[in-house]
Amino acid sequence: MINPIALTQGDAAGIGPEIIAKSYRADPALMQGCFVAGDVMTMRRAAKVEAGANRLPLPVLVLDGVAEAPFAPPNCIPVLQIGSALCAPDEPAIPWGIVNPKAGEFAGRCVVWAAEACMKQEVAAMVTAPINKAALAAAGPEYSQFAGHTEILQFHAAKFTGATLSEMPVRMMLANDELRVVLVSVHLSLREALEAVTITNVMETLRITHYSLLQWLGRPPRIAVAGLNPHAGEGGLFGREEIEILAPAIEAARAQGWSVNGPWPPDTVFMKARQSRHAFQDIDVVVAMYHDQGLVPFKTLAMETGVNFTAGLPFVRTSPDHGTAYNIAGKNQASETSFREALFLAVDIVKIRMNK
Amino acid sequence: MINPIALTQGDAAGIGPEIIAKSYRADPALMQGCFVAGDVMTMRRAAKVEAGANRLPLPVLVLDGVAEAPFAPPNCIPVLQIGSALCAPDEPAIPWGIVNPKAGEFAGRCVVWAAEACMKQEVAAMVTAPINKAALAAAGPEYSQFAGHTEILQFHAAKFTGATLSEMPVRMMLANDELRVVLVSVHLSLREALEAVTITNVMETLRITHYSLLQWLGRPPRIAVAGLNPHAGEGGLFGREEIEILAPAIEAARAQGWSVNGPWPPDTVFMKARQSRHAFQDIDVVVAMYHDQGLVPFKTLAMETGVNFTAGLPFVRTSPDHGTAYNIAGKNQASETSFREALFLAVDIVKIRMNK
Secondary structure: OOOOOEEOOOOOOOOHHHHHHHHHHHHHHOOOOOEEEEOOOHHHHHHHHOOOOOOOOOOEEEEOOOHHHHOOOOOOEEEEEOOOOOOOOOOOOOOOOOOOOOHHHHHHEEEEEEHHHHHHOOEEEEEOOOOOOHHOOOOOHHOOOOOOOHHHHHHHHHHOOOHHHHHHOOOOEEEEEOOOEEOOOOHHHHHHHHHHOOHHHHHHHHHHHHHHHHHHHOOOEEEEEEEEHHHHHHHOOOOHHHHHHHHHHHOOOOOOOEEEEEEEEEHHHHHHHHHHOOOOOOOOOOOOOEEHHHHHHHHHOOOOOOOEEEOOOOOOOOEOEEEEEEOHHOOOOOOOOOHHHHHHHHHHHHOOOOOO | OOOOOEEEOHHHHHHHHHHHHHHHHHHHHOOOOEEEEEEEHHHHHHHHHOOOOOOOOOOHHHHHHHHHHHHHHHHHHEEEEOOOOOOOOOOOOOOOOOOOOHHHHHHHHHHHHHHHHHHOOOOOOEEEEEOOOOHHHHHHHHOOOOHHHHHHHHHHHHHHHOHHHHHHOOOEEEEEEOOOEEEOOOOOOHHHHHHOOOOHHHHHHHHHHHHHHHHHHHOOOOOEEEOOHHHHHHOOOOOHHHHHHHHHHHHHHHHHEEEEEEEEHHHHHHHHHHHHHHHOOOOEEEOOOOHHHHHHHHHHHHOOOOOOEEEEOOOOEEEEEOOHHHHOOOOOOOOOHHHHHHHHHHHOOOOOHOOO
C-alpha cells in the first residue's frame, strides 16, 4: 500500500476545486487513496457546481489527518482543512473569476503544506490544481516572490533539505501520449533565454532529465537534444551555439553514460520524437532550449491531455497543463481530463519508485 | 484554358525527378497541362526508377516549346530540355545521393528559366522539386551566392522587374490542411532573428501575407500574429517586443484595413489556428516571428502534406516541404504526396486569380 497522494485545491476563484470534484465523480477508483489539501467550504461549493441542478453533490468527508485518507470510502471527497477556513462563516464566499489575495494566500499555503508533507514522507506525491499568478502576487510577501508552483516548490524543497536554490535546480517537463519535453529555461524573454543556453545549464538539464526519467520509466531514458538555431545551425552557418555549447554538453553527458544525442534540427526533432513514441523507437524525451521551442509543439499537438511534471525535486509533483481559467470558473464547463492525467502519472511514478 | 505550369526537376542526384515521375503515374488528370522544365535523360532515368522491374516506364515526350505542353496526352511525361543536356552521351549519369556541381548548376538553370517564363507569362506558375544547397554552392558564381530557391527567385524577379532586392521582399509561407504559417525571417541564427523582428519587417510580412492570401483565398485573410516571447511577454514581464514592436505594427496594419490581431502567446496560437481551420473560425494564417516558431508546429503536425508557397513574388511558386533526401534517391522510396499537394495549391491559386 502506498501513502496517500495530496491534491492541492488551487485558486478558489478558478476552476481547480471543480476539476477535482469532477475527477472524484468520474473516476472513483483512481481517486481512492487521494485527498484534497484545501478548504472544506470551497470543496463543498465545488461539489455543488459539479453536481448541477439535478443531482446530489458528492459529500465532502472532513479528515482529521492524512492517516485517515486511505480509509475514505469511494464517491465522496475527502478534504484535509489546511489552516483556518478560507472564509469566516459570516463572510461571503470567494467570487469566481476575480483575482483575490485571500484565495492566492490560501492556494499558496496548501502547496507549501503538501510539499512539506511530501518531504516528511507523509504523502507519496502531490498533484496541484492551478493557482493564479496575480493572486499569488497579491497574497503578501510570503508568496508574492514566486512566479508559480515551480518556484514555491523549489524554494521549500531547498529550505527543507538545507540546500541553496542553486543546489536544487528544477526543470519543467511536459508529457502527453505522444511527446515528452524538458525545458532548459521557462519564464524568460527570448533574449534572456538565449543567454541561459550555457554548457552548465544544458548539462544540468540533461542530468535532471536523465535521473527523473530513470525513476519514471524504470530504465535509462533516450534523450534527444534540440538545437537552438534553424537546422541546428547548419554547421555554424546560422549560429554557433550548437558547436560551442550543445556538442560539448552532449559529449559530457555521454561521458557520464547517459543516452543523449543531438543537437537535432528543431523543426523535425519533435515530429521524430512523436513518431518514436508510437513506434517504440529511439527518443523518450526531447530537451528544448527555451519555453516556446518545447511548448509550441506540445500544445499544438494536444491541449487537453498535457501533464506537467517538475523534474529535479526530491518528491513527485505533477499538475495539469492549464491555468485557472477564470472566464469559466464556477460554470461546470472546465474539463478535468488533464488533472486526471496528472494524477495517473503521479500514481505511475510512485508505483515504479516503490517496486525498485 | 490556363497557361501550362512548369515543374522544375530539381537536383538530379536527389529525389526530385522521381517524385515528378510518380506524380505523373499517380494522377494523370492533375498533371494535364503541366510539363517538366528539366533534362530529358534525367527524366527518362526517373521514369525507369518509378516503374521498377515489372512495369514499363512512362514515356518521356520531348517538347519543342512551352506551347506544345497543353497538347501532351495523359500517361506520358512531357519534358522541355532546358539548355544542353546535363550529361553528354559518352558521360556517365549523375550518381544518386552525392553533391554534384553539374547537377547543382542544371537545377539552378531550370529554376531561373521557369521564373523568367512566369514573368513573361508563358507559364502560369512554377512548382519546384527540391534542390541541394551544397550542390548549388558548388555550382559556380552564378548560383553559389544563393541559399536556396527563395533567394534565386527573389533575385531574378527583382532583376526582371527592374527593382532592387529590398523592393522585392518575399516571405516563406507554409500550408497544410490544418495550418498556414508565414515567417518574418528564415535562415538566420536565433540571435539574428531576434534583431530582424522590427516594426518594418513585421509590417512588411503582414503586407505580403495580406495580399498573397487575398489572391489565394479570394477574400481578405484573417491574420493572427504570434508573440516573440513566452506568454507574448506577459505584459512586459518576459520581454518588451510585444509592446514596443508588435502592437504598433499590428495597429498600423489594421489602419490599412487588414484583418490582423495579436500578439498572441506563441504556445497556444498555432493550436487555436489549427482548430480554427476545422471550425471555419477566425484564423486563416499565423505570422511567426522566426523560422522554428513556425516550422516546429507545422512539421510536428504533418510531415508529408506540407506545401511551401513563396509569398511576395510577382508570380505563383509552390514547392514540397522537404529536401533532396539523398539517402533514398533513386530507390523509388520517396513519397510524391507533398509535391502533388504543392501542384494542387498552384493550380488552385492560378484558377482563383483567373476568375477574379
